[in-house]
Amino acid sequence: MILIVNTTENTKITDEIRIELESRGEDFEIVEASSMKISHCIGCNYCWLKTPGICTIKDDYEIILKKMVTAGQLWVISDTALGFLDYKGKNIFDRVMPLITMYLKFKGKQMRHVLRYKNIMNIGLIYRGDGDREYLKRWNERCALNFGSKSLGVFPEEEVKEAAVCMH
Amino acid sequence: MHALIINGSPRVKKYSNTDKILSKFTEGMAGSGSTFEQYEISDRLQWEKIRKAFSENENILIALPLYVENIPGLLLEFLSTVEPRNGEAQMSFILQSGFAEGCQLRCGEAYLEKLAGRLGCSYGGTLVKGDNFSIRLFEGEQREKVTGRYTAMGRIYGRDGNFSDPACKAFTGPEVFPLPIRLLVGLMMKTLAKRGFDKAAKGWGCERPLGDRPYAVR
Structure with missing residues (x-):
């Protein structure tokens, strides 16, 4: 399943993606998250050490988290701030902690957390505004390492068609 | 030298590893005759005061935990609300994480240099160090062993106002x-x-x- 989380108020992007993916018969879900109640991660570590796999913050993020467990691809559509994703986009990533466990292992030369679920979720970004694309590419590749997955690419909104080609 | 110190951790001060690091770091600063004022991002009631302090101070130090390869969402939310400076201030950073190897923090460090520029400040460098997860789990001497090493770094920052000293680079430890x-x-x-x-x-x-x-x- 392809999971697309749109943290911007612009639904034209998701409309375009929907039309494209429906025409190809892809299995996908779109979450319009801009109006959802999603807190920042408060770093309590409860999802690792007290309530394994469950976030202590009871808000709309749980809807997204449950979908991530079966998603083969995660695409986050985000506005930008200070050259990076804006805080709404970053919060989607910061809140993924319940998907990994407290346990550690080496993967190659670097330490990684052991994943909680067997599902592998590749990650793509679509951004609006003044984002530093080269840095976002680097960052997204690092993010994917934490999921044992790969980056699907980073695209400005003007290249949403190119991003959609990678959604399958 | 006087510095504005912002604890960029979203975790409340009582449980903040970053705060415990800052406690030892500022001991070192005080030892070199520097003064500081410290605020917490986790307390939104402080945000207006921090914005004002950000606009007035020449030396700004943000200490933060690495959250998914970059700055925490809450700190990003706050920084999106500050007025950029006009090049008359310097931003430095203390970047800490749970993962122990230096290579784990380099992507976040690279952003911090860009961030200083985006906020109209010169860049005073980043003190990079991992292996800090246990601060919360440890107490007494065990905790002191992890946090105490920051005192010497605070002494250098208090003396130089930046992290360009080779000892600060070496502080990171092994890349892998x-x-x-x-x-x-x-x-x-x-x-x-x-x-x-x-x-x-x-x-x-x-x-x-x-x-x-x-x-x-x-």
Whole structure:
């Protein structure tokens, strides 16, 4: 399943993606998250050490988290701030902690957390505004390492068609 | 030298590893005759004061934990609301994480240099150090062993106003562990460390295995 989380108020992007993916018969879900109640991660570590796999913050993020467990691809559509994703986009990533466990292992030369679920979720970004694309590419590749997955690419909104080609 | 210090951790001050690091770091600063004022991002009631201090201070130091390879969402939310300076201030950073190897923090460090520029400040460098997760789990001497090493770095920052001293670069430790260490630590993670985490979890009142899969599709 392809999971697309749109943290911007612009639904034209998701409309375009929907039309494209429906025409190809892809299995996908779109979450319009801009109006959802999603807190920042408060770093309590409860999802690792007290309530394994469950976030202590009871808000709309749980809807997204449950979908991530079966998603083969995660695409986050985000506005930008200070050259990076804006805080709404970053919060989607910061809140993924319940998907990994407290346990550690080496993967190659670097330490990684052991994943909680067997599902592998590749990650793509679509951004609006003044984002530093080269840095976002680097960052997204690092993010994917934490999921044992790969980056699907980073695209400005003007290249949403190119991003959609990678959604399958 | 006087510095504005912002604790960029979203965790409340009482449980903040970053605050415990800052406590030792500022001891060193004071030892070199510097003064500071410290605020917490986790307390939104302080945000207006921090914005004002950000606009007035020449030396700005943000200490933060690495959250998914970059700055925490809450700190990003706050920084999106400050007025950029006009080049008359310098921003420096203390970047800390749970992962121990230096290479784990480099992507975040690269952003911090860009961030200083985006906020109209010169860049005073980043003090990069991992292996700090245990601060919260430890107390007394064990905690002191992890946080105490920051005092010498605070002394240097208080003296120089930046992290360009070679000792600050060396403070990071190894970029990656050599193979024999990886093998040894890998074994410890499967045995001693795993048991340690299980024990800590019981102490926190955890009633399920740490590897539990509550949302697994059955």
